[in-house]
Amino acid sequence: MTGFSSNINEVIEKFKSKKEMALNVDMSEALVAGVAAARAAQHDRIFQRGLNSSGGSLGLYVGKKKTVKNTYSKFLVGSTTGQLLLTPYERKRIDAGRQIRYKDLEFTGALRRGMVIIKQSPTLVVCSIPSDDLFIITIGQEEYLKMKIFDLAEFEKEEMSTHVKEISKQIYDRILNS
Numbered sequence: 001m002t003g004f005s006s007n008i009n010e011v012i013e014k015f016k017s018k019k020e021m022a023l024n025v026d027m028s029e030a031l032v033a034g035v036a037a038a039r040a041a042q043h044d045r046i047f048q049r050g051l052n053s054s055g056g057s058l059g060l061y062v063g064k065k066k067t068v069k070n071t072y073s074k075f076l077v078g079s080t081t082g083q084l085l086l087t088p089y090e091r092k093r094i095d096a097g098r099q100i101r102y103k104d105l106e107f108t109g110a111l112r113r114g115m116v117i118i119k120q121s122p123t124l125v126v127c128s129i130p131s132d133d134l135f136i137i138t139i140g141q142e143e144y145l146k147m148k149i150f151d152l153a154e155f156e157k158e159e160m161s162t163h164v165k166e167i168s169k170q171i172y173d174r175i176l177n178s
Helices: 008-023 028-048 088-095 110-114 132-145 154-176
Strands: 066-069 083-086 116-121 124-128
Touching (some): 008 154, 028 154, 083 088
16 A cells, blocks of 8 residues: 555654653642632631531620620611620620621631641642641630531532642643643
């Protein structure tokens, strides 16, 4: 047979090259995106909605309430002038511009900001609290409230998985289409 030519050797070399690229891919980009998505959902759950890992409420701010003159009416929905019953901590929260309807573990923002994403290797990315002081606060809150707060909720795990899968597909698409 004459006049027949094939590019099979070129195609084989191209696939070998793509295989090598796929074997050496750094998946940390996908892992960081997944952990960041889970952390964002976790922050919203804890610090905005005041919920534990199971979706239950962290509860209310409790303590011995004292009658105080209502100078907070502009901060409290449905409040009128007169007297209020507030704990010293509720007064402190209101004075700092924070809500008191439910526990949200947000006061200065240090705990929320202290939860950071750390890339330990191309295959291991974690969300951690590297500050000993802040870590002690998280343990103390869980022990005091007798509930898991800082574990990932199921929907947060799903959020992480969805993002890792999507970014992984994009990484492999770049390899296949390069």
